[in-house]
Amino acid sequence: MHTSKPLSLFQHVLTKKIPSLLKSNSDKSSALSLEDTIKLLKFSADTRDFKLGRTIHAHLITSSSNVQLNVIQTNSLIHFYVKCDEISLARKLFDQMPERNVVSWSSIMAGYFHNGFALEVLNLFKSLNFGGFLCPNEYIFATVLSSCSDLRAIKEGVQCHSYVLKTGLLFHSYVKNALLHMYTRCLDMEGALRVFKSVPGSDILTYNSIINGFVENGYLSEALEVLIQMVNEYVVWDHVTYVTVLGLCAHLKDIKLGSQVHGQILKAGSESDEFVGSALIDMYGKCGKTIYARNAFDELHDRNVVLWTAIMATYSQNGCFEEALNLFPEMVLEGVQPNEYSYAVMLNSCAGLSAMRHGDMLNGHALKSGFKNYMIVANALINMYSKSGSVDHANQVFSNMIYRDTVTWNSMISGYSHHGLGREALSVFYRMLVAAEVPNYVTFVGVLSACAHLGLVDEGFYYLNQLMKDMRIEPGVEHYTCIIGLLGRAGRLSEAENFMNSRSVRWDVVAWRTLLSACHVHRNISLGKQVAENILKLDPNDVGTYILLSNMYAKARRWDGVVSIRKLMRGREIKKEPGVSWIQVKNITHVFVSEDKNHKDSIQIYDKLADILGQIKHLGYVPDIASVVHDVEDEQKEEYLSFHSEKLAIAFGLLNTPSEAPIHVIKNLRMCHDCHTAVKLISMVAQRKIIVRDANRFHCFQSGTCTCGDYW
DNA sequence: GTCCGCGGGA
Structure with missing residues (x-):
């Protein structure tokens, strides 16, 4: 930020010179000096004041006796346009310059870099004439190396490394840090470590970069080692350090270290920083401390969408799906609009609850607000539909996607596998290979479990021993x-x-x-x-x-x-644990415990159940009363069986849903053998698709059969 | 005189 001294100078310029400038430009005495224009341009650039900068530019053109501006003036103009995101105007000035110095080049390159055109930076760098007057300096290399980081261009980055090593530019801290960052972004932690250890003069940015690189690439003990070194050298931490170290604590699930860092943050008075806040929430969440995370969240007054999403994710990751979902209306009420990450977290919470209706509603929201096009949202939709029992809906989302990543394919493969649809799972896997998407660890968990469902022993061993080895995936x-x-x-x-x-x-x-x-x-x-x-x-x-x-x-x-x-x-x-089943009808979740007569429609439900059990007895259903261990009469044993919670929930579903709609039931325990046999026959008699998610897997009953093939 | 680097949520 600005100190008070230049501000007062600018206030003088703004109040005295600009009004007179605008009044008349013939008055030579009120014209701006060269130094003033440059200072004003810097001020316009720093404050992103496009109008002011344009005025100065106009003034320069009209007041100058020369048609051409000098190099320094033009450089300042380029910098100003760049800062106002007017990269094409900056480029126009750059192209029209009769001669350029190294600052002209670094300004336009920085402009492209900050506007996300890293490739253009490398193009400009290649066109820069090394042999001539222009000798690239530390500014140029800081920007070029940052562009290499963005592009993951390790080859170009290494070439820059040897050049800056030979010229000694590497000893500029900016260059060293940019180079180190390049290696971490290109996933070459050995390279990053070499730079870190061989080039003297590590500052806080160096430490932040190397620790963050280690954490992101999963080298946690190495990250911890550097952290200890940093502490021993009494380096003063900044906000980024807090965020980075909290990320390390989250990965290590080290609540003790995390709490110590929290203490440092409070001492430094950095707790209200939004980046620090979200990292704190995330750390406590990953350590399983939802209450601490909530406290950290409640302490913050300016809560943006990231902070809301972080606390929702905390609840969701710790199995408190309802708490996560309940925060959504609260967030909207506070005037914060959800983004793609919020939708992903919410949908995953629905998946945890098998709350398809809720998920459907969010699907509609995401569609209307345009977030459905984001890959993470679509991936979360696939996960939600397959975990709440409708693998067909999951496939619909999957088929409509234009771009897919590894997570997309994996979600579809394991979705089919969970439903016992091994053929479909393997077919998606083959399509994945054809689409040249690279399978990973998770992919093969889905593929092997599909083989298990199909009883493909030889194929399973082939994937494990051959294909995974070829693809260098450690089982x-x-x-x-x-x-x-x-x-x-x-x-x-x-x-x-x-x-x-x-x-x-x-x-x-x-x-x-x-x-x-x-x-x-x-x-x-x-x-x-x-x-x-x-x-x-x-x-x-x-x-x-x-x-x-x-x-x-x-x-x-x-x-x-x-x-x-x-x-x-x-x-x-x-x-x-008592057997509990639940079913969602019209946004209301109806819960049934075995032998439960608390539901308000209890009488109708038991009537319906008696009716349908009578029907399937004609098809040969014999209640497995021998499996009941209570010491009672046979008649009562049959009653126990017929009151199992999933039977109650299904009877309720038959009564309260349209005749074509599939019935989705969720159960906390595994289905018992008697229920499994009965539900198969019910699906035939009632002509309904019945999907039961039990503690182990999905059972999809249709026309008298189940997708588990009676193996569970 | 003018130009440069690190960070959060699935």
């Missing part, structure tokens, strides 16, 4: 878990077990549970027991394992086993 525990699922589904349980024993992978609960599921489906009790023991060693409170184990015994009619598991659970004070 992780998620991929290996898909392989376990693949072998398990094919009934090759001992191979799956051997696979787990032969790989030195840190197997997690998800992997073991996959094997346990396979044991459950294929009724391999001895292996299942062993696997369950492994899981309970990792997490003795894993309720899902107890339930799966007990279901496995039930399926095999081993009631002694069921009783022993129940006893074990009681002993360890582990409670089975």
Whole structure:
């Protein structure tokens, strides 16, 4: 900003000289001196005062006896036009200059750089005659190297590196920092580190740049190392340092370090800076501290769209989807308009809730406001539709997209996979390869799980051992878990077990549970027991394992086993979560707990259920009363089964939705075997598509079959 | 005398 001294000078010029200038330009005594015009032009440039600058320009043309302006005047004019984003006017002046000095070149190049035309900077640089008078200086290289950063032009950047090394320009801090930044943007952290270590004189910008580069490229321990060095050298931090270091804390999930930085921020009085504020919210959010994030948000008074989106993202990332969604109207009420990021966060919150109606509404909003064209919004829409059960709608969004990135393709592939539509998932994957989009780690999780659904064992191993290797993607525990699922589904349980024993992978609960599921489906009790023991060693409170184990015994009619598991659970004070299902009808979410008679339409729902269960009995449905372990009469056992929450929700859906509409139900636990059989038949009798999202996957029931192929 | 570098939300 300006100091008070030049301001008073300009005030003098503005009040005394400009009025007289505008009155008459024949009065020589009131004409501006050369120094004054240049100072005025700088003032116009700094304040982006286009009108004032234009006036000075006009004055220069009319008052000058010479038609040509001198180089310095023209340079000042170029700089002024550049600062007012009038790059073509600046270029016109530049082209008309009979002779140019190095400042003329650096001014026009900086102009192009700041207006986003980095390529034009490199073109100008190439046309600059090195051999002649003009010798590029530190200004030129700072701008050229920044343009290389924008373009990720590492080759040109390295050429500049050798030139500035030879000429000694590298020892200008501007050049050094621009070069270092170039390497970090081109993802060459070794190059950045070489510059950092070999060129003396690191300032706060150097530290900010290198730490930020390390964080963005995932080298967290290296970033921490530089941070420690910076602290030891007593470098004074600025706002950017706070933002950068908070980003590091967020990635490390290091709440202790983050709190210390927060303390420094408060001491420095920087807490009201919007960049610092959003970084604070993000840090607390990533560390799982939603309340601290909310406090930081509430402390701020000028809350822009970024801050609102940051706090919504915090809630969403921590599973508080409703809180995230509820902030939206609050934000709009405060006069802040959402942008593409806000829509993405909101849609992902809808995905978490399977709230398709809400998501539909946001889709409409995004369409009207033009944000649907943003890739992140479209990607979030695909995710929302497939996670709330309508993979067809997801595909519609996908098909209408003109540009797609890796996330787009991945979302569609894993969307189909979650729905058990392996063929469709693989077909999208092949189209991705044809479109020359490069698959990544996530892509193959979707592809391998599609193979698992289709039982394509050989193909699965081909993708894992061959294609991923060719594409230099290191397989992780998620991929290996898909392989376990693949072998398990094919009934090759001992191979799956051997696979787990032969790989030195840190197997997690998800992997073991996959094997346990396979044991459950294929009724391999001895292996299942062993696997369950492994899981309970990792997490003795894993309720899902107890339930799966007990279901496995039930399926095999081993009631002694069921009783022993129940006893074990009681002993360890582990409670089975009650089954809850919910369904959205006309923007209202109706929640059903098993044996629940609290709904206001309870009587009609039970009537409908009795009716439809009667119908499917004609088709051969026999309630699996043996699976009910309560010690009661058979008649009552049948009642227990018919009151399972998903059956209640489906009956409600049949009563309250149009006859063609698919019924979407979400359940907190896995579907039980009896419900699965019943719903298959209901889909036939009622001629409805019924989609159930359970704790594990999607089941899409239609005409008597389910997309899970009875394997879950 | 005139020109130059680092940062936030999915």
